Amino acid sequence: MNIDQLLKSVSKPGRYTGGETGQTIKEKQNIKCRFAFCFPDTYEIGMSNLGIRLLYGALNREPDVWCERCFAPWTDMEEAMRKYHIPLWALESGDPLTAFDIVAFSMGYELSYSNVLYMLELAGIPLTTAERGEHDPIILGGGCCTYNPEPLADFFDLFSIGEGEEALPELSRLYIQMKEDGSYTKEAFLHAAAKRGGFYVPSFYTVQYHEDGTIASVTKKYDDIPDRITKRIIKDFDHSYFPENTFMPFIDTVQDRIMLEVYRGCPRGCRFCQAGMVYRPIREKSPDVLARQARCLYENTGYEEISLSSLSISDYTRLPQLTESLLSWTNDARVNLALPSLRADTFTKELMERISSVRTSTLTFAPEAGSQRLRDVINKNVTEEEILRACNVAFAAGKNQVKLYFMIGHPTETNEDLAGIYDLSEHVIHAFYVNKRADKQMGKPNVGGVQVTLSVAAFVPKPFTAFQWEKQDALEVTQEKQQYLRSIITDRKVRYNYHDAKVGRIEAVFARGNRKLCAALIEARKRGVRFDAWEEFFSYETWLDIFAAVGVDPDFYTTRGFAEDEILPWDIIDCGVTKEFLLRERAKAYETKTTKNCMEACSACGADKLGGDETWCNRSLCKYKQKN
Amino acid sequence: MVQSLALQIQAEKLRCTPPKVRTKADPDAYMDAINPQSGTLTVRLGFYKVGKMQFISHLDLQRFMKRAFIRSKLPIWFSEGFNPHPKMVFSTPLSIGVQSLCEYADIKMTAPLTGRQIMDALNPCMPEELQLFCAAAPVHKMTDVGYASYEAFLHHPNATADTARQMDAMYSAPLVMTKHTKSGDKDVDISPLIKTAHTVFDEATGELHLRAILSADNANFLNPEYLIRAAERNLGLVFDDPASAWYQIIRTDLLLCDGITPFQ
Known part of the structure; x- marks a missing residue:
């Protein structure tokens, strides 16, 4: 078999060669645990994922563990692999996935689930735990989707819940230890992992259902495994493992730059946002540590851009110190600083000046809802004045493009709220021309016309949010709202983009799904479904056929409001924030009451019990605890 | 000019004749012909690009080299302006899927260096299959390249000694593609x-081993793939099966317009 000839026949062969600078190669004879880190999307998407870089480095620090990478082959490669019977391989060694001890998948998007089964099939690994034997690799799942692991329960031996930098090396050590002392069987290993906490072994839990399809009870196989699996977190973020060298793709990828993770968690409490809840408590890295890591990464990679990554960068308490320290060398080194997650209320002229070296002329803000009322319902805590002030700062600095992110379909939404989206963009345009007149009087150069891009997503209720019980708008309702918005936007300076409502509906099915969806995923594999996250492959009609074939009603997961006393599929997971907190937040949403962010007051979300940096998650601010 | 042992090893691996030996400039002599106007010095890097690296496109290679230069800490000159970048001029285009033992790129430096210093700094920053075999002051202009020599290995179950004779006849007669x-x-x-x-x-x-010298000047560049396409069309040997019918092409040298003198 001449692999080069095969690579010549597919698009972007650089996806499949491996051999990048910074990859880890080890001597196989010294390795006691071979770990394949799979990402269920293309190379370009997967290589842009910070999690892979972190976990790859953390695992390869263990001298007797070798972690390699594997991505979903594009369909032209799939065809070639099937034709020539080439099983899916890992990039570093080129060995098939069946040669590995642990095959892990990182899932960040519900529509990547079909690709997990696609990759298992291409690897020749039986799809379900029931079909796999003692000598098949252990299939491990992780990533933010696994806060509701239930739609994948039949396929995974275990899930790592929460942050993996410590958990995954520990799991490999446990594997090696049990192999060495002879106590290893797959069952014994999974049992030992489950007992440690932070690992969910779905086959150890049996789910019973009511006649209406909701969950009646969950029973465990062993008494000594937890009732609920508490997520793992890194307690001391300053001293946690951080890869100071990293693999660098040869081909163009989505994020090809230094990603400097400034802090984890988010002090805001947007009621639709899953990331804002499941990454709590907040843990910051200190500016000194970040500056050192950035410098080190720059010298080891030669990247021309550093992206300060976090859920909301302008909320980092020591941003001025950090940017000052970075700017002391980045400009001379021709390195660009990117701050991709700016909030309108904390975006200032000073911050703008610090990042004025950015090459793009676009700034992005996310008001998420068009009216103040609805922004209060979702607890966005941003006012129109703040958005306009932020845009003014940008315009005064010569920018002329603003991108605004919105979401439609929030609970209690009316046409008035939708019209507010357009009104807000008109006010932004007005602000631009006021600025331009002032600029003209001061003799500043003409920056041309203004462009406001509205990017409008559709609400998907997600586990572990205050809106986890809410109904999703029916498909027709979402489409009507999208068309209504289109009909009222007349200004050509406003560009209106919206997402396919059908995609959001399938996403919602899996986001709030239970184990009954495993059958749908198996049926989807039989029908050759893969790359659902790609517009050219996503087929809503195929999914409806699949659901019908396996007796799953998508409305059960989407347009049905979940009862507050219902056992939710993801109740098996404890992500820190409590149900009581989420219920309080839900009630406040309906009263149009906002909740202060963590910096102003503690809202007793419950995540502080996981530990972590006290300076941020300040328990003394908690009015609920003081009462007790 | 430093002739690299690694280059000989790569050539042997590929069963090819390595590029002809160039002049023996002292690798430890400082290249110090700094242009007083620009304050820069042009260095010609000779490198091979084999194995997995044959699948890296020209644009990807440029991006990779830029970052390798930064990692190497060499005094590379960057363009001024909005998007500063090192100025790299490559010799002859190389298609994806063609390996090469003999590629050249010119780069500007801001301080005098020896060829050995440049190689010692850059090679550790690059993968095994993409390594410099020399770094020296340019002798010729990039546009002086007239020909490139290639070797190709073609596997086909129906290939015979007759096929080789047919190919020789085909390439020496008029051949419209x-x-x-x-x-x-x-x-x-x-x-x-x-x-x-x-x-x-x-x-x-059971292989056909083709050696060819093809026009490679700017106006008349012939992609070696055309030779394979011609064999496919005229002789009915299709090379599209990684299991049994495949080929590989290696560029082995760059020559001046006389077709003999090595470019340097």
């Missing part, structure tokens, strides 16, 4: 662009 250009497809007789092309059939391996 459809060339894909920006302005559309054009039928061109490529035979004037083939300086030499000779194929032998290796009984032991």
Whole structure:
């Protein structure tokens, strides 16, 4: 078999060669645990994922563990692999996935689930735990989707819940230890992992259902495994493992730059946002540590851009110190600083000046809802004045493009709220021309016309949010709202983009799904479904056929409001924030009451019990605890 | 000029004749011909790009090299302006899927250095299959390249010694191929662009071994893939099966317009 000839026949062969600078190669004879880190999307998407870089480095620090990478082959490669019977391989060694001890998948998007089964099939690994034997690799799942692991329960031996930098090396050590002392069987290993906490072994839990399809009870196989699996977190973020060298793709990828993770968690409490809840408590890295890591990464990679990554960068308490320290060398080194997650209320002229070296002329803000009322319902805590002030700062600095992110379909939404989206963009345009007149009087150069891009997503209720019980708008309702918005936007300076409502509906099915969806995923594999996250492959009609074939009603997961006393599929997971907190937040949403962010007051979300940096998650601010 | 042992090893691996030996400039002599106006010095890097690296496109290679230069901490000159970048001028285009033992790129430096210093700094920043074999002051202009020599190995179950003879005849007679250009497809007789092309059939391996010198100047660049396409069309041997019918092409040298003198 001449692999080069095969690579010549597919698009972007650089996806499949491996051999990048910074990859880890080890001597196989010294390795006691071979770990394949799979990402269920293309190379370009997967290589842009910070999690892979972190976990790859953390695992390869263990001298007797070798972690390699594997991505979903594009369909032209799939065809070639099937034709020539080439099983899916890992990039570093080129060995098939069946040669590995642990095959892990990182899932960040519900529509990547079909690709997990696609990759298992291409690897020749039986799809379900029931079909796999003692000598098949252990299939491990992780990533933010696994806060509701239930739609994948039949396929995974275990899930790592929460942050993996410590958990995954520990799991490999446990594997090696049990192999060495002879106590290893797959069952014994999974049992030992489950007992440690932070690992969910779905086959150890049996789910019973009511006649209406909701969950009646969950029973465990062993008494000594937890009732609920508490997520793992890194307690001391300053001293946690951080890869100071990293693999660098040869081909163009989505994020090809230094990603400097400034802090984890988010002090805001947007009621639709899953990331804002499941990454709590907040843990910051200190500016000194970040500056050192950035410098080190720059010298080891030669990247021309550093992206300060976090859920909301302008909320980092020591941003001025950090940017000052970075700017002391980045400009001379021709390195660009990117701050991709700016909030309108904390975006200032000073911050703008610090990042004025950015090459793009676009700034992005996310008001998420068009009216103040609805922004209060979702607890966005941003006012129109703040958005306009932020845009003014940008315009005064010569920018002329603003991108605004919105979401439609929030609970209690009316046409008035939708019209507010357009009104807000008109006010932004007005602000631009006021600025331009002032600029003209001061003799500043003409920056041309203004462009406001509205990017409008559709609400998907997600586990572990205050809106986890809410109904999703029916498909027709979402489409009507999208068309209504289109009909009222007349200004050509406003560009209106919206997402396919059908995609959001399938996403919602899996986001709030239970184990009954495993059958749908198996049926989807039989029908050759893969790359659902790609517009050219996503087929809503195929999914409806699949659901019908396996007796799953998508409305059960989407347009049905979940009862507050219902056992939710993801109740098996404890992500820190409590149900009581989420219920309080839900009630406040309906009263149009906002909740202060963590910096102003503690809202007793419950995540502080996981530990972590006290300076941020300040328990003394908690009015609920003081009462007790 | 430093002739690298690694280059010999790569050539042996690929069963090819390595590039002809260039002049023996002292690798430890400082290149100090700094242009007083620009304050820069042009260095010509000779490198090979084999194995996995054959799948890295020209643009990807440029991006990779830029970052390798930064990692190497060499005094590379960056362009001024909005998007500063090192100025790199590459010699002859190389298609994805063609390996090369003999590529050149010019780069500007801001301080005098020896060839050995440059190689010692850059090579550790690059993968095994993409390594410099020399770094020296340019002798010729990039536009002086007239020819490139290639070797190709072709596997086909139906290949025989007769096939080799047929290929020799085919490449020496007028050979009209459809060339894909920006302005559309054009039928061109490529035979004037083939300086030499000779194929032998290796009984032991069942391979056809083609050696060719093809025009490679700016106006008349002939992509070696056309030679394979011609064999496919005229001799009915299709090379599209990684299991049994495949080929690999290696560029082995760059020559001046006389087709003999090595470019340096």
